Amino acid sequence: MPGDTQARIYRGYPYRTAQGGYVVKVEDHRGLHVLDPGPSQDLRNHSPDGFAWGYGGSGPAQLALALLLDATGNPELALRDYQAFKNQVIAGLHPDRPWSYSREQVLQWVGARGLLEA
Numbered sequence: 001m002p003g004d005t006q007a008r009i010y011r012g013y014p015y016r017t018a019q020g021g022y023v024v025k026v027e028d029h030r031g032l033h034v035l036d037p038g039p040s041q042d043l044r045n046h047s048p049d050g051f052a053w054g055y056g057g058s059g060p061a062q063l064a065l066a067l068l069l070d071a072t073g074n075p076e077l078a079l080r081d082y083q084a085f086k087n088q089v090i091a092g093l094h095p096d097r098p099w100s101y102s103r104e105q106v107l108q109w110v111g112a113r114g115l116l117e118a
Contacts, residue, residue, distance in 0.1 A: 006028050006029050007028065007029075007102070007103065007104075008026055008027070008028045008070075008071070008102065008103035009026070009027040009028075009100055009101070009102050009103070010024060010025075010026055010035065010067060010070075010100065010101045010102070010103070010106075011024065011025045011026075011027060011032075011098065011099070011100045012024050012051070012053060012063075012093065012098060012099045012100075012101075013025070013098050014095065014096050014097060014098065017050055019048070019049050019050050020049035020050065021037065021047060021049040021050020021051045021052060021059055021062075022050065022051050022052055022053065022059070023051075024051050024063065024066075026070070035051075035066060035070065037050045037051060037062055037066055039066070039069060039070075040062055040065040040066035040069050040078070041062065043065060043069065043075055043078065043079055044065060044079065045062075046058040046059075046061040046062045046065070047059045047061070047062040050062065051063040051066065052095075053090050053091070053093040053095060053099070054091065054092075054093050054094060054095025054096075055091055055095065056086065056087060056091045060086050060090040060091055061082065061083065061086050063086070063090050064082040064083070064085040064086035064089070064090045065078055065079070065082040067085070067090075067101070067106055068081060068082050068085055068106065068110070070103075071103045071106035071107060071110075072106070072107070072110060077110070081110070081113070084113070085106075085109065088109070089101070089109060
């Protein structure tokens with residue numbers, strides 16, 4: 001469940017899905033599975049193709065929204081702050097290399113900005 005206390009690692013792979021976006025997987029207590037862009041697209045559909053990174057466009061915006069939503073379980077926070085997360089984190093990921101980012105790192109970013117609700 002998004003926003004739970006389980007450890008979670010997000011892993012990006014620079015190869016395309018059938019829809020055209022890049023593959024992002026989640027490693028958690030269930031194993032390794034693909035991060036579904038659907039829940040974030042239900043909030044705001046920037047990229048019907050799915051996820052991307054390494055620049056400031058629509059695919060990175062979708063990824064930033066998906067990561068904040070999945071890590072926090074808070075749609076309002078995710079919608080409010082995903083553009084800043086995109087600009088500060090997602091746009092800086094190398095577009096042609098795999099990457100990993102933990103749920104803890106996402107929550108640290110949120111906390112450093114004073115975005116967690118008391």
